[in-house]
Amino acid sequence: MFTKFPLKNLFKNISIASLLFLLAVSCGTKKIVIKESEPALSLIPIPAEIIYDRAAAAYFELTPSSKIFVEPEIEKTKKIAEQLAENLRASTGFAFKIFASNGKTEKGIIYLKLLSDNNLGEEGYKFSVTKDVVTIEASKPAGLFYGIQTLRQLLPHEIESKTIKKITWRIRTISIKDYPRYKWRGAMLDVARHFFKVDDVKRYIDLLAFYKINKLHLHLSDDQGWRIEINSWQNLIKFGGSTAVNGDAGGYYTQNDYKEIVKYAEEKF
Structure with a gap:
């Protein structure tokens, strides 16, 4: 003898169970260091470590004079920088010119840097936002690339528009250290x-x-x-x-x- 069970309820239960499972997997080994009440942060996947700045009202803002600095100036870093610039130009209307850093920084830049840090692995990165500069550091080009995806997600969602949007492009000051939990995703x-x-x-x-x-x-x-x-x-x-x-x-x-x-x-x- 079989008991009838509405398919609508079955799918609803499966959906809820699946969502809870995904949340558990995503957060299971993540370390989130919070120095104040956590604001809304739309990042997928959740980074390994997040530190929020105490200065709750502090933001970095993209402007028409914003630039992208790379270090070292090699083919792979320039290609990654150009991908970022292409992502940002369409919706902001800003030029986002790319320059070699030569060890220098200036206010209002996005700074992409390769460094020697074995703890970051092939795809890990460090991401820092202050009022003056966004810094993405990695030991390998893949890490820089994934750091850029974090930057895109932290900006207003209009950043993905193919037409210019007249809004304020700002990011909350924050520090992130991220690396994948699984090599194969x-x-x-x-x-x-x-x-x-x-x-x-x-x-x-x-x-x-x-x-x-x-x-x-x-x-x-x-x-x-x-x-x-x-x-x-x-x-x-x-x-x-x-x-x-x-x-x-x-x-x-x-x-x-x-x-x-x-x-x-x-x-x-």
Whole structure:
């Protein structure tokens, strides 16, 4: 004999249980050092260590004269700085010119610095906001990149706009030390059942990087379709590349398409 149980209640209970589990995993080993009442802080994932400044009214503000300094001035740090500048320009309308620091700082800058700190590992970073400067330090380029994602999340959400917003761009003074709990932080995109074009995959990669997810699994083949060109087996894309779920047209990635996706993902660490 079976007892009827409304599906609506079942899904509600599953959702609540899942949320509690995710919160437990996210916060389980995090150390948050608070020197005063904790303000709202929208960061995903939660950093390993957070220290709030006692000066509750202190903020760093982005202005038209804000610049980005890098140290050392090498190809990888310049590329990361340019990615940051590109993220910030569209919504602020500011130039965000990039300069070599040469050991100097000035008021109103974002300072990206590589340093020798074995405690930070491959992807860790230190993030400091004062009234005068935002400093992101890491031992490896990946750490700088993830520190930039923290900066983007701490700014007003309008920073992700593709059009200029006339608002005040400020960040609360704070200190953060962060490093991943797990080396492998992955997500899958099932392109076998539902094909996504290259630009869609890039957008997905952008979203993963924003939340510091560092592995992408493209599910390229299944009953519903074959999604990558194999030069010596053209029938795979001739037949497998023309089908998908619900009668969709399908599609596939050429060799050059796939190289483009891989290169783009590498730039997002």
